[in-house]
Amino acid sequence: xxxxxxxxxxxxxxxxxxxxxxxxxxxxxxxxxxxxxxxxxxxxxxxxxxxxxxxxxxxxxxxxxxxxxxxxxxxxxxxxxxxxxxxxxxxxxxxxxxxxxxxxxxxxxxxxxxxxxxxxxxxxxxxxxxxxxxxxxxxxxxxxxxxxxxxxxxxxxxxxxxxxxxxxxxxxxxxxxxxxxxxxxxxxxxxxxxxxxxxxxxxxxxxxxxxxxxxxxxxxxxxxxxxxxxxxxxxxxxxxxxxxxxxxxxxxxxxxxxx
Numbered sequence: 001x002x003x004x005x006x007x008x009x010x011x012x013x014x015x016x017x018x019x020x021x022x023x024x025x026x027x028x029x030x031x032x033x034x035x036x037x038x039x040x041x042x043x044x045x046x047x048x049x050x051x052x053x054x055x056x057x058x059x060x061x062x063x064x065x066x067x068x069x070x071x072x073x074x075x076x077x078x079x080x081x082x083x084x085x086x087x088x089x090x091x092x093x094x095x096x097x098x099x100x101x102x103x104x105x106x107x108x109x110x111x112x113x114x115x116x117x118x119x120x121x122x123x124x125x126x127x128x129x130x131x132x133x134x135x136x137x138x139x140x141x142x143x144x145x146x147x148x149x150x151x152x153x154x155x156x157x158x159x160x161x162x163x164x165x166x167x168x169x170x171x172x173x174x175x176x177x178x179x180x181x182x183x184x185x186x187x188x189x190x191x192x193x194x195x196x197x198x199x200x201x202x203x204x205x206x207x208x209x210x211x212x213x214x215x216x217x218x219x220x221x222x223x224x225x226x227x228x229x230x231x232x233x234x235x236x237x238x239x240x241x242x243x244x245x246x247x248x249x250x251x252x253x254x255x256x257x258x259x
Contacts, residue, residue, distance in 0.1 A: 002033060002034050002197035003066075004067040004068075005030040006029055006065045006067075007028075008051070009023065010025045010047075010060075010062055011023040011050070011062065024050045025061075026221045026222050028064075030055070034196065034197050035195050037188060038213070039200055039201075039215045040201045040216045041217055043241070048201035054066060055073075056085055056087055068081070068085060082109065082162060082164075083165075085165070086159040086166075086167055088152075088156050088158075088159045088169040088172055098142070100130065100138055101126055103143045103154060104130055105123065105161065107162035108126065126161045129158070129160040130154075132190075133160070135154060138150070148175040156187070168200070169199070169201070185207075205233055208233065212229055214228065215228070215229050215232045224237065245259065246258070
């Protein structure tokens with residue numbers, strides 16, 4: 001098992017703007033196996049991003065455990081976590097005007113010592129990651145000059161340059177056009193062929209159906225259902241998940257969803 005979460009209860013502490021702590025996840029289990037894609041599907045605000053943050057160790061769960069490669073996440077140093085797990089966030093604040101290549105090279109940080117500069121080998125890995133996402137010709141362009149869709153591909157390249165065992169993606173298709181969504185599906189399938197575990201959050205049932213080996217429906221911080229796409233992406237379960245009538249049409253090797 002590349003990534004295993006058991007009984008995760010997590011949320012956010014009370015603040016001056018919030019009188020009581022807010023529990024977001026209520027005993028969630030999640031498994032991600034090497035060579036597979038797990039899609040976490042659900043509406044806004046159900047805890048999908050919080051679950052990824054717990055998996056990364058950025059949020060400590062109030063109860064439950066997180067294991068990576070059979071080891072308790074809490075026992076892993078930062079660099080080792082970075083070699084095992086990487087994240088493609090929805091957005092990222094860029095404080096400096098990096099070139100796209102320099103920005104992708106940040107993914108090599110877990111392999112560098114303090115004050116150590118990237119070697120030619122690290123640069124080659126970063127360039128290869130940019131080629132994979134179709135951004136190789138833009139390597140010297142400023143990262144702040146990119147569109148939202150291009151920035152999403154750069155974020156993916158940075159995560160690929162990190163060479164993780166498990167790749168986490170938060171709404172990776174949100175800013176992509178149809179051609180780049182197709183490119184993303186192919187890229188992630190290539191990563192599973194390399195034995196990596198993929199965990200991604202999605203809003204679109206179509207994207208989960210096209211790519212996932214396992215789908216987890218997250219509803220109000222609880223797992224509503226989990227299993228193969230054809231078992232979970234049903235009219236009954238999706239209608240409960242989104243609170244509206246959803247119809248599912250299968251045929252010709254494709255699944256279409258209508259509301």
